[in-house]
Amino acid sequence: MHVPGTAPQPAPAPQATPAAPAPTTPTDDTAGSTGRHARRFGLPVATALVMGNVIGGGIFLLPASVAPYGTVSLVAFGVLTVGALALALVFGRLAERHPRTGGPYVYAREAFGDFAGFLAAWAYWITTWVSNAALAVAAVGYLDVLIPVNDHRWTACLAALVLQWLPALANFAGTRYVGAVQLVSTVLKFVPLLLVAVGGLFFFDADNLGPFDATGTGTIGAVSASAAILLFSYLGVESAAVSAGEVRDARRTVGRATVIGTLGAALVYLLGTLSVFGTVAHDRLVTSTAPFSDAVDAMFGGTWGGWAVALAALVSMTGCLNGWTLLSAQTPYAAARDGLFPAAFARRRRGVPTTGVAVTVVLASLLTVYNYTASSAKVFDVLVLVTTFTATVPYLLATAAQLHHLVSGRHDLVDRPRLVRDAVIAVIAAAFSMWLVAGAGYAAVYQGVLFLFAGIVVYAVLAARRGRTP
Structure with missing residues (x-):
């Protein structure tokens, strides 16, 4: 999961290497975005991109995951929502300043130079392709409810690969089809989610809620413990900012889509969790493996809830x-357009960077095959935890870039109220990002740092090659 500009014109970005290509301009991002299959996103599709990426399949297990902590987890959700909205507002401001494809990479590079930009791009790239493999493997579990595929290891592996390559083919077809798939899938998955989130309120029974603090550690301790599980629910708030070059009127649309998408995701999270808490008895919810299915069964009777939720989760993922x-x-x-990634990644067709899509889906597929070959989820789980750390690297660099602009920029007295407001929001977003790092755990941070150090070697090679270029 996510979540996620102030002054007039920013100062030119510092260039670490004189031979580096000129920075991409906002108009450069529109190049290659024309044609019948390439279409720039409007507010609905940009908002769907944020909501669709923030709300994956995890929501279908979330109520059961936090039930052992009691209803105090709803308080933790509220606190995290404030942090996620602060991060969303920061991305909106930065996109207003730099409406270009790349999101956190662009913001970090403009503020701190090439190396910081590369770290943001490298960490975010690792996050995306490892997360894709994890999503595909998790989706197979829901697919197995509809069609038995887990009976044999290689059948499940093939299903996971198909689930990865179908979206990749939509991307190869062009941004027009990417936007269409995203909008349709977001609408389809929200129908059953809203059915439980809103319909469950009519079947709400306070006796099902259980204790406020089921841990007995005190409110603050319970909030912190449940927040550790919920922290990653808002990963993805940066989605519209990353694709700003494909968004119409990005200076306005990205910020609005980011805030609206984050608010929409928060509403579904909170209402959905509250409804499940109120329709499924607490003792049963703690051990539930399909809380939304149990909620539908409790609301309407029968056992068709499992099929409905499995289908919704599959569409969602x-x-x-x-x-x-x-x-x-x-x-x-x-x-790549700035010379900080291999040049092949700068190739684009029908508005989509096809080389990046191909390399990503191949790496995710190899990781998926390795997961099934190893016959152990432990290695794969560690890699997934690493992504929860690597995702926070671009978040922290982006919020640091916003603070850098606010502190170093020249502001008139008229801008002082907005300056103070933006500074407070940026500080909250930075604290939220640090909380994400803490929630990832020691092992994930350790492994994630190794991934980042591997990126430093790649950066050194690319910098040396750029230095030899006339």
Whole structure:
């Protein structure tokens, strides 16, 4: 999952290497975006991209995951929503300043130079393709409810690969089809989610809620413990900012789409969790493996809830894969155009960086095959936890870039109220990002740092090659 500009014109970005290509301009991002199959996103599709990427398949297990902590987890959700909205507002401001494809990469590079930009792009790229593999494997579990595929390991592996390549093919077809798939999948998955989130309120029974603090550690301790599970629910708030070059009137649309998408995701999260808490008995919810299915069964009777939720989760994850596949190519594309990623990543067809999509889906497929070959989820789970750390690297660099602009910029007295407001929002977003790092755990941070150090080697090679270029 996510979540996620102030002054007139920013100062030119510092260039670490004189031979580096000129920075991409806003108009450069429109190049290659014309044609029948390439279409720039409007507010509805940009908002769907944010909501679709923030809300993946995890929401269908979320109520059961936080039920052991009691209803205090709803308080934790509220606190996290404030942090996610602060991050969304920061991305909106930065996109107003730099309406270009690349999101956190662009903001970090403009503020701190090539190396910071590369780290943001490298960390975000790792996050996207490892997350895609994780999403596909998780989606197979829901597909197995509809069609038995887990009976044999290689059948499940093939299903996971198909679930990855179908969204990739939509991306190869052009941004027109990416936007269409994203919009349709977002609408389809929200129908059953809203059915439970809103309909469950009519079947709400306070006796099902259980204790406020089921841990007995005190409110603050319970909030922190449940927040550790919920922290990653808002990953993806940066989705519209990363694809800003494909968004119409990006200076206005990206910020609005980011805030609206984050608010929409928060509303579904909170209402959905509250409704499940109120329709499924607490003792049963703690051990539930399909809380939304149990809620539908409790509301309407029967056992068809499992099928309905499995189908909704499958649609949700397919749409999520579609959006993340596009994002996985956009950041390397922007970095490649600035000479900070291999030049092949700068190739684009029908508005989509096809090389980035191809490399991403191949790497995710190899990781998926490795997961099934190893016959152990432990290695794969560690890699997934690493992505929760690597995602925070571009978040922190983006919020640091916003603080840099606010502190170093020249502001008139008229701008002082907005300056103070933006500074407070940026500080909250930075604290939220640091909280994400803490929630990832020691092992994930350790492994994630190794991934970042591997990127430093890649950066050194690319910098040396650029230095030899006349």
